[in-house]
Amino acid sequence: MNIFQILTPLTYWVLVGLWLFILGFLLRRLWSTRFQKSLLNMLMIILAIDALRTVFESIYFGIRFSSKSGFLPAGIYDVLVRPEIIVVPKMLNVVAAIVMIAILLYRWFPAEKRDRELQERTIKERTRELKEREEWLRLSTETANVAVWEYDLIKNRMARSQNHEALYGLEPHEIWTKDDFMKAVHPEDREFASGTIDRSIATGGPDDFHFDYRTLWPDHSEHWLSLSGRITARNKEGVATRMRGCLMDITERKQAEEELKKSGERFRSFMEHTDEGLFLYEMPGGIPTDLPVEEQIRLLYAGAFVECNNAQARMYGFIQSNELIGKTLMDIHGSMDIPENIEMFTAWIENNYRISGAVSREVDCDGKTVWFSNNINGVVENNRLIRVWGTQIDITQQKLAEEALRESEQKARFMAKLLMDSDQPVAVGFADGRLGQLNPAFCALTGYTEEELRTIDWGTALTPPEWLPMEQEALVQLERTDEPVRYEKEYIRKDGTRVPVELFVHLARDANGDPDYYYAFITDITELKRARVDVLKEKNRLQFALEVSRMGAWDLRVADLSSHRTRMHDHIFGYEVPVPDWTYEIFLEHVLPEDREAVDHNFKNAITRGDDWNFECRIQRADGEIRWIWAVGRPGNSADGKEQLIVGVVQDITERKKTELELKESYNLLEARVEERTAELKLRRDEAEALNRGMINLLKDLKETNQGLESTKRALRTTNKELEAFSYSVSHDLRAPLRHIDGFIELLLKREKDRLDATSSRYLNTIAQSSNRMGRLIDDLLAFSRTNRSEMHMSTVDMNAVIRAVVHDLSTVTEDRRIEWKIETLPSVNGDKSLLRQVWENLIGNAVKYTGNCEEACIEIGTTNEGDKRVFFIRDNGAGFDPQYTGKLFGVFQRLHRDDEFEGTGIGLATARRIVLRHRGKIWAEGKVDRGAAFYFTLHGAE
Amino acid sequence: MDRKKILLVDDDVRDVELTLTSLAEHNLANGVAVARDGAEALDYLYCRGSFADRPRGNPLVVFLDLKMPKVDGHEVLRQIKNDPVLKTIPVVVLTSSREEQDLIKSYNQNVNAYVVKPVAFDAFLAAVKQLGLFWVLTNEPMPNDFELN
Known part of the structure; x- marks a missing residue:
């Protein structure tokens, strides 16, 4: 039996089986929507494969019917349907079917399975999640005291979560209507609550509504609720039919808000009433903290006050905080050159933007310098300094007080130094005899060292006993009146000598007003005393002089022309007994009328110009005798400087006048003799003068001659100079051409030696000799001229x-x-x-x-x-x-x-x-x- | 081009010719650079101006006339002797002048020799020959001066 007779039917049956499988699979998948699209593709593939098969089949059938009908040879079909031929396309078909199944199995079947599993898992998970969420919601709504509700306006029914009634402090109700809601709302909030909801319910009202309201719990406690709702359905007229929302107990939040509000008010009140300045200062964009410090400070100055209290504004001389807000530090300071501030900001930045008690020196809006103590906190986010909080206290007064204190201390120190350096002895003494503060001048005065003075009793050791009662009296008076006392006494110096002093003693009292100590300025009056003695001596000497010269002394007060005078003065005017009053008028009456005018004129000059009043005149004495007097007075001031006085003397010069007249006569005689001699002398002098003039003329001539000589000398010097320049030039310039003549003749001779005849050679030699001679001449001439100059x-x-x-x-x-x-x-x-x-x-x-x-x-x-x-x-x-x-x-x-x-x-x-x-x-x-x-x-x- | 051994400074072309002729008799003329006044001489020594491209190195000796236009010989001598590099170059004043003031001035400026140009050519010839032979051949120059510069 042929193998194809088995293989070919087998192939057909396999094909049937395969296609049945495919058909079954497709039918089963047909309802699976997920794969509908892919299925379509698959069907197209199947159709394609099937078309191929149909082509083959149709060819077969075509050939069969053609051969049956006799168009083709009858045997050809038999050949084609022979099993070994027909099996070829069928095998192709089998392969296609197997490929198809493989694709189906590989691609679709596992995908389908995976899908299903995923779906199952998702459902489970969803369910679990849902449950969890529900639980979360329940927990969160309950714990957060949130209830959810949905209200159907048509049925007047509200679906709600379990805890809904609990939010009103009530037991869960069976049903909840709008009335229940209204009852639960605090009576004062009912109106606006229902109003708000009704507004949303009404046509065209907002879908969402939200309001807070109070509820009174049965225990009379007041709670705050917050209601949020949304209209979820409206009827044709647009009136809401359904709404849904949540309800939340916000009592605690409200309380917190209340607290916050109160604390905010407290804070604001504090801000408004505190003397401390509070401020918020911001820099736009912040300051990167990694910039160099100087750069940061520069950016800081460009920021601005964002918030502050009035106290802060007042510190800069404003009244309201809004006057300061928006101002930059640069606006306020005007520049960045106040070193204290830059120092403070540097420290602040280096201390991580925190500093407290830092002192800044600033300028207020009036340009006045003010001092602040600052606490400054910078807020740094993402390495940028965003804002600066701070407080500041005006310490200008304190600063000024410190300054004043320092100044007064300096002053005190200076005063103390002044006292110590002064050569005015100063000492402090206590009533018990101790000495307190004293200066080196005091040591020098007493001759003791400071240490020694500390151990002695000023009352007894320094003061001689005979001065003690007087001193005691003075001090008692000082204590009684508190007026500083001045008195003179003596000190016993360490070496036992005595020094006269004047003390100017003050009393210092303690806090209770009791005498505490004396302080005294002591002056060495040795010189003064000596001067006093000298004055006394001088006075006596003057007295003696006046007496011996029989001069009267007087002084005249210019104000009323009254006068004081000595006994001798009156005696000169003929009074044996001094007259009680003497004035200028009385004096003038004594002057003879013919002299009176001159004397009076002189006197007035003395007063107005301050000249000495010096005159001689004749007077008629009280006893009628005519005498000559000489008087001189000098205008000046009285010792106290208050009165204008003329102080002077007067002398009877009658005897002297007589002598003078006699002298004058003999003088006139002498004068005549002198004149004669003078004339003689004059003659002689004229002769001498003539001689002198002659001499002078001679000298003049001599001088002119000298001048002539001088100019000749100058001319000579110039000539010499010129000569020198001339010879110098001669020496250089005259010799050179000679040398050239000689040199070139020599060269010529050498060159033309064979061609020159004897005569030519001789000529050339002669020229050479001449030039040599000329050279010698020049040398000699130069030497000669040199000898001269x-x-x-x-x-x-x-x-x-x-x-x-x-x-x-x-x-x-x-x-x-x-x-x-x-x-x-x-x-x-x-x-x-x-x-x-x-x-x-x-x-x-x-x-x-x-x-x-x-x-x-x-x-x-x-x-x-x-x-x-x-x-x-x-x-x-x-x-x-x-x-x-x-x-x-x-x-x-x-x-x-x-x-x-x-x-x-x-x-x-x-x-x-x-x-x-x-x-x-x-x-x-x-x-x-x-x-x-x-x-x-x-x-x-x-x- | 070889370095010049003698720098002859003279403004008078005839003198230059005579001097060169003298030197030529002793085969020294090739090694002579000529400067026609003081300014040129300094240019030569400092390798500047028209001498910027000359071969480097100082001459063995400078024959220097005194009376010259522009910069005179005294000034050239002064500059050479005050320059730390040039001062070792021997300078021989070769002049017509026998004036005392010229002698004193030159010696005060450390001139190395002072020769009055004789009027007689044979004497002149002899003098130049002596100078050339002595300074170029006999005298030992400053060691570094000629070899290394």
């Missing part, structure tokens, strides 16, 4: 050394010559060394030059004496000169030889002469042609 530096010059040096310098010239040198030892001279060297250079150089033609040259240097003068000489046996030209020898550029005989510039001897002249000496020469020459010179120090 250079400063003289005088010193002791060793002539031997100078000559040695010069001869040595000439050795290049003299080395191939035969020269016999005869050089004496020469004395040193006073002169300018370099100039003298130049003299010798020129003279010796000349000698060497002019002996150039001698076989045996001989040069002699030495000195001779001519009178008291030392003469230096140099002599040679050379060419010599014609004596008739001696005069030309020393001139500049003067030569006695041709250049081709002896080279030279004619300047050397001129230079030597100049130098000798500058040394105030003389130079001269002797010589004959071919018989040698001799040069002599003397020196006399500087010009």
